[in-house]
Amino acid sequence: MSGGDPSTAAVFRAEARSWLASVAKPDGLRDYGPTPTAQDVPAGRAWQQTLAAAGYACLHWPTRWGGRDADVAEQAAFAEEAAHAGVPRQLNIVGPDLVGPVLMAFGSDAQRERFLPRILTGDDMWCQLFSEPDAGSDLAAVRTRAVRGDDGRWRVDGQKVWTSGGDGAEFGLLLARTGGPGHGGLSVFVVPMDAPGVLVRPLRQMDGESKFNEVFLSGVELAPDALVGEEGQGWRVATATLGRERLSLGANAVGMFRALDDLVAAARQRNRLDEHLRGRVVELWIRVWQLRATWERAIAEGAEPGAPSFSVLKLLTSETQRDIGDLGVEALGPDAVWSEDDEPLVHRMLVGHAQTILGGTSEIQRNILAERVLGLPREPVRPSA
Template sequence: MSLREEARAWLEENLTGPFAGARGLGGPGREHEGHELRLAWERHLGKAGWTCLAWPERYGGREASLTDQVAFHEEYARADAPARVGHIGEGLLGPTLLRFGTDEQKARFLPPVQRGEELWCQGYSEPDAGSDLAGVRTRASLEGGRWVIDGQKVWTSLAHVADWCFVLCRTEPGSQRHRGLSYLLVPMRQPGVEVRPIVQMTGTSEFNEVFFDGATTDAANVVGAPGDGWRVAMATLAHERGASTLGQQIGFRRELDKVIETARRTGAAEDPVLRDRLVQSWLELRIMRLNALRTMRPDPGPEASIGKLYWSEWHRRLGELAQAVQGRAGLVARDGDGELNDLQRLYLFSRADTIYAGSSEIQRTIIAERTLGLPR
């Protein structure tokens, strides 16, 4: 039995009983849905060996090939399984520690991620250092065998439920830009860490501000050498564009199908301009998949920015199309009670797609300089 067949059978058997209600829960703009149930599902996945597939077996993984990882993510999406709550630990921290971490760090932090016992968030963006990440001002100093951290992070996804945060901060006084940064692993549940939710246009709050005021972490919790944080941080960002992208696209297809269904129901599909936009969206989604398959590799390089730029711009246009096919009804929340329908939520949240995880402007700069070799 192939891994794809094994995954399909396991998901069909296990998304039942206590987890039947988890189908379709969570995702962008909906991370508030069923958190405890999805956390239980994460641990169920881990116990059955369906998390961290690419990791070495000694840390709970299967050392799965890239092809098998893609197969799992596609089957997971097709099963309408709930959005993962441990994806930051698995998809970002894990590959970073496997590449740069010490044996002690790997042994301490990887198994709890694989088992779904510890959740992570990413401490990168700041009020004055978003897309220009080299402007980080959060600082840390080594005092008595512990790093002491002061500063502010913003747009920190899922910080309100995270146990740990990997924090990019400045550890060399007077340093500027890419120099003097370090990559620290910081516990979130301690005095000196305050999380303030940011209410989004969708009315939900999966993004947060995080304030560090004398928060501490052990001196050993620096990944790579102190001062080498920029190189480590960039390696983490490269893994945001990994195998799960193919599963994400199945979710996109589900959204597109709902837009097309709505267009037929409202009569918008009879409008030649809207019909042309629907066809164009379908074609571009096919191109997105083919490009992802063409560029997929275990250790993503700067060309991965092409995929992020493409899908985020496409998804934002899909949100605009979702509003257009609803007509005037799309301008009013359901029954006037403030509750959004799926297409309204798609429109509002997709406005952020071209900003988070690296804005479109930054992606174009990376593509120009690091992929095409154009001058700065």
């Protein structure tokens, strides 16, 4: 993939915009972001089906698997147009963006034939079973264990947490320990979420929604062909496609501009648009434009989602989203506590902070930039499990 020809991307953008404006949307579909709640799943699946039928699903997948072989510019344009139209760009992020590319790169032919078509159409939703209570940023400390029996079957025991969409998913991509400590002892598996021994417990977030789950795995039996790639190759598999969520940066900018407009309207209504608030709004508005311009330049230069320029953008975008959320609450003043009309601004503040954690926290992004881009000394490695 590369930045591609800008004129091709512009034609694609215009086609996508007109399709998004005219196509019938499933009942109950809302722009729920990268992960649906369990209640959003039926409309999200129907939407994925609509996208697949029109050739807008899994854009980056090769045509052999129903994708469009789209370059970064086209993918980013679609994400932005979907945000303008107020719809999610796909059912959820894990199947199309993580599992699909993983299976294409590391899976067996049988795994690809079985799973890819159903991800494309939304018949199967997937979740990502990586983080654990003591393994988040330090993912190599994963303790969930998979032990192979004499019959070749695997037995899995452990606990996962922060599993987005786990309560609506048919399958999970599991990172588990099959060997000794560190990266080399990890492997990746496909887990049917209805397998005996899998317990999914939804977690209620402070914004009132329930997108996260705890997942307990107790003596879960997996067939030999549940292993993805080779035993001990888990770290390579797990990190192969990290960073794809960064393609949504333009879409995030759409949301940030909208939030700034709402914030100004709310402050004006309450006579709170004083000099201080005006100055902060202008500062954030400039930051969003700078981010958008940097994002467009990264795409035009053909940067891949894992490139340092996208790492800088992930860091700065998430912190700008957080700051806009916080300023929204300042604009509302005491109304933030009780006014239901202003719920979207309060909600934005509550989820804004999550952006600086998911997909690598701000501190981890700064470590990456310090070490890999600026060439500063590496931080000391602490022993993992």
